Amino acid sequence: MDFLPTLTPEQLTAINLSLRIGFTATLCSLPFAVLVAFLLARGNFPGKTLLDAVVHLPLVLPPVVTGLILLLLFGRRGPIGAFLYEHFNFTFAFRWTGAALAAGVMGFPLMVRAIRLSIEAVDPRLEQAAATLGAPPLAVFFLVTAPLAAPGLLAGAVLGFAKALGEFGATITFVSNIPGETRTIPAEIYLLTQTPGGDQDAVVMSAVAAALAIGALVASEFLAKRMRIETRGLSS
Amino acid sequence: MISVDVKLSRGDFSLQTAFGSESKITALFGHSGSGKTTLIELISGLARPDVGRIEIGGRVLVDTEKRIFVPARKRGVGLVFQDAQLFPHLSVAQNLRFAQFFAAKDGRRLPFDRVVETLGIGHLMTRRPGQLSGGERQRVGVARALMAAPRLLLMDEPFASIDVARRTKAMELVERTRDEFDTPVVLVSHQIEEVMRLAGQVVMIERGRVKEVGRPEEIFASAREETPSDRFGVGVSLACGDASFDAHYRLTKLHHPAGDIFLPDRAPEAKQTRVFVKAVDVSLAHRPPPDTSIRTLLRGKVVSIAATKGPLAIATLELKGGEKLFASLTRMAVDELRIKPGDEVYCLIKAVALDERQVESV
Secondary structure: OOOHHHOOHHHHHHHHHHHHHHHHHHHHHHHHHHHHHHHHHHOOOOOHHHHHHHHHHHHHOOHHHHHHHHHHHHOOOOHHHHHHHHHHOOOOOOOHHHHHHHHHHHHHHHHHHHHHHHHHOOOHHHHHHHHHOOOOHHHHHHHHHHHHHHHHHHHHHHHHHHHHHHOOHHHHHHHOOOOOOOOOHHHHHHHHHHOOOOHHHHHHHHHHHHHHHHHHHHHHHHHHHHHHHHHHOOOO | OEEEEEEEEEOOEEEEEEEEEOOOEEEEEOOOOOOHHHHHHHHHOOOOOOEEEEEEOOEEEEEOOOOEEOOHHHOOEEEEOOOOOOOOOOOHHHHHHHHHHHOOOOOOOOOHHHHHHHHOOHHHOOOOHHHOOHHHHHHHHHHHHHHOOOOEEEEEOOOOOOOHHHHHHHHHHHHHHHHHHOOOEEEEEOOHHHHHHHOOEEEEEEOOEEEEEEOHHHHHHHOOOOOHHHHHHOEEEEEEOOEEEEOOOOEEEEEEOOEEEEEEOOOOOOOOEEEEEEHHHEEEEOOOOOOOOOOEEEEEEEEEEEEOOOOEEEEEEEEOOOOEEEEEEEHHHHHHOOOOOOOEEEEEEOHHHOOHHHEEEO
16 A cells, blocks of 8 residues: 555645645636526526527637637736736736636536536426515525535536546646646646656556546535435435 | 406417406316416416406506516415425425515514414424325425415415315315415315315306306306206215114215215215215205105205206205205206295205215215
């Protein structure tokens, strides 16, 4: 079991960084994903198809293109990036926050899809029942829709997290491959494969990546099962 | 108390309905697809009419001309869904607390314990909706709607998911709800028995139009020609006391305040039973007929007679002990016997018309 000690400090940094980026990307994009998923599931407004298409873009575009678009928008000289730097002295460019942004954007369509499905599966008449009892829309969402869609919300979050851990193309295009800042697990693996004699380390890192992804899935499956038991009242 | 005048078209279906009711229980009666449920949605605020006006207890909820549309959550209209629609992730108590929490802050409040007690759901509080039977769910659904202290209670086929044997009890519950909490009820139904028993006013709906409005006995007396099945469906169930079985004749004698009721074969063992008596099985006589084969004679008083230009009339009777009974008669018989409201009469019921399937144990 002398598996962990074989990891180099660089590799540990990459793992640490990947986890931080994954959690940040997931937590920050979750509220937006829930909002967009709710609009797509329940809303009926002009431009719904367009919103749906835009949300799905990162899924169908080459990641490099997504990275490039992020660079053009959020780079130091991009319209949004320049605004943020000028007014808040904040920048995504070549920072781990930029990697989190790229990971969040890439995972967004996956999150929205999972959450949308679970919201659509909630019987709208339960929401109507809540409305006839006098509950305002936000209360209906937080007390009825969200708890019933919780397993889907969780599944969406886990998918987003797993995607964030594995994101490579958009990240490297947007914020490059800077050790300790934007060198995530995939970037580290890529670098190792390019280094003579790095193959074995690359395999070890790949195993770590696989373990993290599978761990996330197992944890979410466990939580989802508990939620379902709660909902159906089978625990007693 | 309630006045509705709405138009709505949805694809092939169009609804154009106007009615008013002052009754404490109003029934919307019609076959499935007639637009009853759409009307419920319009009154509760879950749907919007193209044109129209809805007023409840002097409060305008919808007036398209004046651009008034009170959203569902501000209407104070309680809705009991066909399948209850309890929140599955909350316990029964939490479902009720939910309604209590969001009840209009200015309005009256119904005490939690009294609602729970009236509906007999005290022992279910910690359960989840998934662990309840259809009837229990329905009772919790009614309780939840009441916790919001509604000005009007809408019930969409509340007995559909309750098995036949327990429906009478459910109906008693609706009556008790009306009396105990003084909340007017609009009931959607396609069961003549429910409507006859509960409603003071019936709005008969067919293909999105109001066909007739009136007291149940009037409606079903005049509905007879086109739909004979309606004529045979009219009836009430009577509560009877002890049953005794005559082994020699194989007859069950049920005790009723207005007289004994005989029916063939053994009735289910129960302290309290109910017999469903169809209006077409009841004949009337001014004096006890000296030589009739009919064994069941009930004493009662004529309350009203509903007749149309057709051949038939329906007499509404108040039996000794206060229960209602309906008799389907020909108009000729009514005229020749000079049957009029206030008459003391004998109601004759053929035993062979009754069978144990019509007996429910309570």
